[in-house]
Amino acid sequence: MRGSSTAGATGAGSAERVSLSELTTSDSPRRSGTDAEHIRLLAESAAELPPILVNRRTMRVIDGTHRVHAAALRGEDSIEAVLLDCDDDEAFLLAVEVNVTHGLPLTRADRTAAAKRIIASHADWSDRAIASVTGLSHKTIGSIRRRSSGEIPQSATRRGRDGRVRPVDASAGRIQAGRMLADRPDTPLREIAREAGVCPATVRDVRARIQRGEAPVPAGRRVAVAPAATPLRPQARAEEEDEGPELSVRIRNLRKDPSLRFSESGRTLLRLLDACTVGPQEWHRISDNVPPHCVEIIVSAARECSRAWEDFAVELDQRRGRQKPG
Structure with a gap:
């Protein structure tokens, strides 16, 4: 059940040791709960348990519930984990995606229930985009969507796997x-x-x-x-033509875009953008706590980062201009 993908989530880094007592295992796409035999096999294995995936905000396990129980059965009090920054909907998406093909796969009933939930939370996603996450065919997703039309708000547009609406x-x-x-x-x-x-x-x-x-x-x-x-x-x-909603909302919408979520460069860009959503009060708090001997270096680094973002924006804007027909 090891998950190697971090699509849509940001802040993924190297694994760190996390206490089992800090973790929660609710909201799993596995409707029947854990498999006792699978937990026993993992616990008896001599191999080191691969890192689990955890939502940093809630400390809820995204992928690796069986490994958590296996570690407890071994008498361990901590486990290797990769902490991700994501909201509940993103965490559920990732849990479904990594458990479709890894370790103990989700049953068809699990994937069907997950598809219905994703249709509700991402009504603007195309059938093929949802199919790519759940491991169901796009025709099955379409059928689930039609059966749920009375319960779930329907969008007039669909966002495909390429990100286009x-x-x-x-x-x-x-x-x-x-x-x-x-x-x-x-x-x-x-x-x-x-x-x-x-x-x-x-x-x-x-x-x-x-x-x-x-x-x-x-x-x-x-x-x-x-x-x-x-x-x-x-x-x-x-x-x-309109600056639209505040930056944090726009970046949150970008994090739902499959064309960014499902590519390594897209996930890197989302992680970088996520750092830009810090509000003015938080910046003031951070500024107040910068050690005096670090100020000069941080000022220089911040200005270099600002110039790098400006160069990046100019490059993108120029590319957009070249792509416009005329």
């Missing part, structure tokens, strides 16, 4: 793309796709249908028409 029903985006093609026929297709919230292939299809004298939305498709005065834009584009 797409509408569940593209008919409104098709209609918007049709309006834009009529009003701005020389606009690049990718720009129209971005503003209408659909893919370029959909815009090409809409253009071809209009040229044939057909409606933008194929017959039989659901039509969820947005008011004409309300342009359809992806969330990311709207945030470019």
Whole structure:
């Protein structure tokens, strides 16, 4: 049951010794509880128990409950653990992800129950994104979502494994793309796709249908028409024009993005960004407790970090400019 992934969680570092008395083992995706025989086998093994994963905020075990019980059965009072900074939803996601394939796998009933919970907590995630965490097929996730539609709020968009947000029903985006093609026929297709919230292939299809004298939305498709005065834009584009919610909220939303969660570079970036969510009062408290002999070094290091972030922002902004069609 060893978990090697830390997707979505931040602050992962080297393992450290943690007292068993500090740990809690509630909120496991394993509905039937622990397996006594598996615990006995682990306890009798001569091998050292691999580090468990623990939510630093609550000291709740994310992955390794059987190892905790095995350590207690051996008469040990502590265990190696990797502490992660995450909220309860992220901890549950990680618990499901690592227990699908490692050690004693989750049963199908466990994974189905977990999928229903993830659909409720991450309603904007696509069926394939949830499937990649639970080990179920995307068709099974879709079926669970449909059966739960009366109990769980439904999102009009889905965030895929690549992090892109797409509408569940593209008919409104098709209609918007049709309006834009009529009003701005020389606009690049990718720009129209971005503003209408659909893919370029959909815009090409809409253009071809209009040229044939057909409606933008194929017959039989659901039509969820947005008011004409309300342009359809992806969330990311709207945030470019409006600073949006405070930094901690924006970073928390980024931590839910599968395209960042499921890559090593993405997890590194999230860990670095997480350090930026410290509020003014906390910065003052930290400042007041800096030892006098360390001030000069810390001032220099802080300024270098600031310049590094600024260089990084400039590089990203320039890359975004190069990627814009024109």
